[in-house]
Amino acid sequence: MLSAVGPPVTVRVPAKINLHLAVGDLRADGYHDLVTVFQALNLFDEISVVSTHTGRHVDRIGPGAPGVELLGEVTDAQRAEIPLDASNLAWRAAVALAEVAGREPDVRIGIRKSIPVAGGxxxxxADAAGTLLALTTLWRLDLGREALMEVAADVGSDVAFALHGGTALGTGRGENLVPVLSRHTFHWVVALQDHGLSTPAVFGELDRLRSTSTPESPVKRVGDVEPVLEAVASGEARSLALLLGNDLQAAAVSMDPGLRRTLRAGVAAGALAGVVSGSGPTCVFLCADGPSAVRVAAELSGAGVCRTVRVAHGPVPGARVIDGDPARPPRGPGGPPAPDPGPNMYA
Ligand SMILES: C[C@@](CO)(OP(=O)(O)O)[C@H](O)COP(=O)(O)OP(=O)(O)OC[C@H]1O[C@@H](n2ccc(N)nc2=O)[C@H](O)[C@@H]1O
Ligand SMILES: Nc1ncnc2c1ncn2[C@@H]1O[C@H](COP(=O)(O)OP(=O)(O)O)[C@@H](O)[C@H]1O
Known part of the structure; x- marks a missing residue:
């Protein structure tokens, strides 16, 4: 058990999908320029941080090194796949923020995981973004949004979007964000696999496929992003369904050919369209409305093409403090309910 100063700060942070993902050629720094439309879905991880430099015992965060542990029900797969050493993205975020703040990362970080691991x-x-927001609150840092976004981008290409949430256009490595007008809710079925795909390996496979592409069997590229932005703004799921696209899908399917069956099964189950999310292997299916998503999920879960399915919707806000913010009353009996914890400081 740990010594701690003050109560933990807990942040809830959403998963993302890519409605559109155009991948440019390999850059000299090993990255690819992207044009992507992110959308945050209501699948959340929770991050709790607590100071460790002195003080009283806190139950929610137990022992472990260097400062990260998994909370709640932890599956064997999560235990096997999530590093609890200094390479954990949440810990890397803590170290990066501590450096900017000119202090030690004298904290423990608890991660309650619902977002699939290595699932695209x-x-x-998300865990890195949640840690940044939680520590900004715990340490009462007066960092501006821009400075926090810069720390986020240094930790990983997708971290800034997890802070931002909603729907956003991402360029550069994916870290340059512009909010996208999206007042309408879209309904999704998310098909999770029992294994992950490595993001660098999927980008590498796309480079390989493109280098061996011929005029007879070209590797197709997604179209322009503008129509996607218009479809998002219109809220018309049928328009958006025609435009979902991901350049990494060919590479993910090449590495995991079973995904072809998953994508077909979702559409056969009644979804308007399906697409691999990011580097996969998670597939997401856009549905006409909420009840349709429930029906598609029920049928898809019996089709034997994925480990499990979830019904989800988006857009939802980015990382939010849900407990332990000194400016808010505590969660739990007498306190406010956990969801919908107020305006996002960083969006
Ligand atoms: C593919 C995307 C699409 O949103 O999502 P995921 O499938 O990982 O969720 C992202 O670009 C992933 O972002 P993220 O997972 O943060 O990647 P990073 O840690 O920054 O980079 C991991 C590795 O992916 C490759 N990479 C990543 C981003 C990018 N624009 N070009 C790349 O080539 C590089 O090989 C890099 O070393
Ligand atoms: N907090 C974390 N949660 C999940 N994976 C992590 C974490 N920290 C580091 N990793 C490593 O990052 C890899 C990519 O994880 P993740 O972000 O879940 O997938 P993706 O990049 O496909 O969206 C995992 O395989 C794991 O080894």
Whole structure:
């Protein structure tokens, strides 16, 4: 058990999907320029941080090194796949923020995981973003939004979006964000696999496929992003369904050919369209409305093409403090309910 100063600060942070993902050629720094439309969905990880430099015992965060542990029900797969050493993205975020703040990362970080690991939904990035917001609150840092976004981008290409949430156009490595007008809710079915795909390996496979592409069998590229932005703004799921596209999908399917069946099964189950999320292997299916998503999820879960399915909607806000903010009353009996914890400081 740990010594701690003050109560933990807890942040809830959403998963993302890519409605559109155009991948440019390999850059000299090992990255690819992207044009992407992110949307945050209501699948959340929770991050709790607590100071460790002195003080009283806190139950919610137990022992472990260097400062990260998994909270709640933890599956064997999560235990196997999530590093609890200094390479954990949440810990890397803590170290990066401590450096900017000119202090030690004298904290413990608890991660309650719901976002699939290595699933193309940016769960690790979400944990990093949640840690940045939680520590900004715990340490009462007066960092501006721009400075926090810069720290986020240094930790990973998707981290800034997890802070931002909603729907956003991402360029550069994905870290340059512009909010996209999206007042309408879209309904999704998310098909999770029992394994992950490595993001760098999927980008590498796309480079390989493109280098061996011939005029007879070209590797197609997604179209322009503008129609996607218009469809998002209109709120018309049928228009958006025709425009979902991901340049990494060919690479993900090449590495995991079973995804072809998953994508077909979702549409056969009644979805308007399906697409691999980011580097995969998670597939997301856009549905006409909420009840349709429930029906598609029920049928897809019996089709034997994925580990499990979730019904989700988006856009939802980015990282939010849900507990432990000195400026808010505590959660729990007498306090406010956990969801919808107020305006996002960083959006
Ligand atoms: C593909 C996307 C699409 O949103 O999402 P995921 O599938 O990971 O969720 C992202 O670009 C992933 O972002 P993120 O997972 O933060 O990537 P990073 O840690 O920054 O980079 C991991 C590795 O992916 C490759 N990479 C990443 C981003 C980018 N624009 N070009 C790249 O080539 C590089 O090989 C890099 O070393
Ligand atoms: N907090 C974390 N949660 C999940 N994975 C993490 C975390 N920290 C580091 N990782 C590593 O990052 C890799 C990518 O994880 P994740 O962000 O879940 O997937 P993706 O990049 O496909 O969206 C994982 O395979 C894991 O080894």
């Amino acid at each position: 939904m940016a769960g690790g990035s």
